[in-house]
Amino acid sequence: MTFPQGLPALERLVARELAQTAFPTAPWVAPLVAPDGAEALDCAIIGGGQYGLALAGLLKRECVTRIAVFDAARAGLEGPWMNFARMQMLRTPKDLAGPECGLPSLTFRAWWEAQHGEAAWEAMYRIPRTAWAAYLTWFRRVLDLPVRNGWRLREMQPTADGTLIGLLFETPDGPLLRHARSVVMATGTGGAGGYAIPDAIARALPPGRVVHANDILDLGAFAGERVGVLGAGATAFDVAIAALQAGATRAEVCVRRPELPRDNPRRWMESAGHLAHYVDLPDAAKWAYATRLRQIGQPPPQPTFDAAMAQPGFRLRTGMPWDQLRWTGGEIIVEGNGKRLVFDRLVVATGFTADMTLRSEYAALLPHAALWRDRFTPPAEQADARLGRQPYLDRFGGFTERLPGAAPWLGRVFTITNNASLSLGPVAASISAMKYVAPRLVEGVKRRLFLDQQESDWAWFLGGDHAELAPFNLPETVAA
Secondary structure: OOOOOOHHHHHHHHHHHHHHOOOOOOOOOOOOEOOOOOEOEOEEEEOOOHHHHHHHHHHHHOOOOOEEEEEOOOOOOOOOOOOOOOOOEOOOOOOOOOOOOOOHHHOHHHHHHHHHOHHHHHHOOOOEHHHHHHHHHHHHHHOOOOEEEOOEEEEEEEOOOOOOEEEEEEEOOEEEEEEEOOEEEOOOOHHHEEOOOOHHHHHHOOOOOEEEOOOOOOHHHHOOOEEEEEOOOHHHHHHHHHHHHOOOOEEEEEOOOOOOOOOOHHHHOOOHHHHHHHHHOOHHHHHHHHHHHHHHOOOOOHHHHHHHHOOOOEEEEOOOOOOEEEEOOOOEEEEEOOEEEEEOEEEEOOOOEEOHHHOHHHOOOOOOEOEHHHHOOOOHHHOOHHHHOOEOEOOOOEEOEOOOOOOHHHHHEEEOOHHHHHHHOOOOOOHHHHHHHHHHHHHHHHHHHHHHOHHHHHHHHHHOOOOOOOOOOOOOOOOO
């Protein structure tokens, strides 16, 4: 059995492994001055969650050093983990390969065992949500990643020559403009579009009587209440559990489908084959996978389902759409499929909408970006307007032009939000795919930077100082 060595010892090992795997270390990206006279970033990463940190760490290891990570949240609140996420543990297996991208000392397991020992790792079923958030904070610190918190991207515009992208941020110091040669949108599920309470539900009830599961909720407000939750996924079950633990007398998860989905082939797809090479499938195969996954839905993980069913006051209502709602002045009446339920408060847990038109930061990009509906026409039985709105990305996660040559700057913008799922894989934006997808995104950024400077590289190749052998004098030869 191994015993905890503590984080200081682990951090020394991280430094050693980084040094041992550092080759090549030569700086290679030439600096570029922005129109405002400042030095442009080689890459701006929008989003400081797990993907943003992984990408920043990999870029540093690839000697792309003029980078910055921008996140709208305060430090420690990036991503969902300490905001609207309410699960007790992650939904992926604990032995996943995540942001460490090949460096053993940077894994969650190494971080956990350094503090708690190997036996504690073996005893763990899945990674606690709060522990994952703490690990990401440590990962950011130990790699000294340049994260700027409180910076919210509002707009991106290319410069006149298309070599840079201007990024307008809302910051604590007011609007600020930065320029970058490449941009990665790593803003998670919310960054793919947004979420909202359906208008029909919102209009039927007084303010505060219906909330969205992805909001930061005052769970204490549920004490003593009867709570109705609309949704079939893990988030619906998580918020029902949280409401009951906060003192709700009853929490009922209402599912439109006649039965709760049971199958989840996404877990089967978490293999070295699919995770690495889904991107190489023909478009028809990608579309077929995506439409099938939409048809069958996704169940909550077994531990989440079991935890909910074990809660006194929990009820699962299948075949229960919310067709009509009304407020009596003291309670909420919900009717659907011939059934009638009574609640004090409602929670909508139907997830995020993947629609880039809802995000102002994509406004300049969307008129020129190719969408799947521009590149692929599915069979009639597989028609899906939502899928057609997803961007048609290249294998590196880069946006592509609808009309070739009309907006070449789009190749400088990459995304790993949920809008990448059709092009890169249904779990591309999750932790489980990071081992394969993050390095590919980094290759896309590096490729763009390298091709940008091919002419200056060639000039240096021909005329630069490449001496490897020191000057020397040959001894005089003696004539025969």
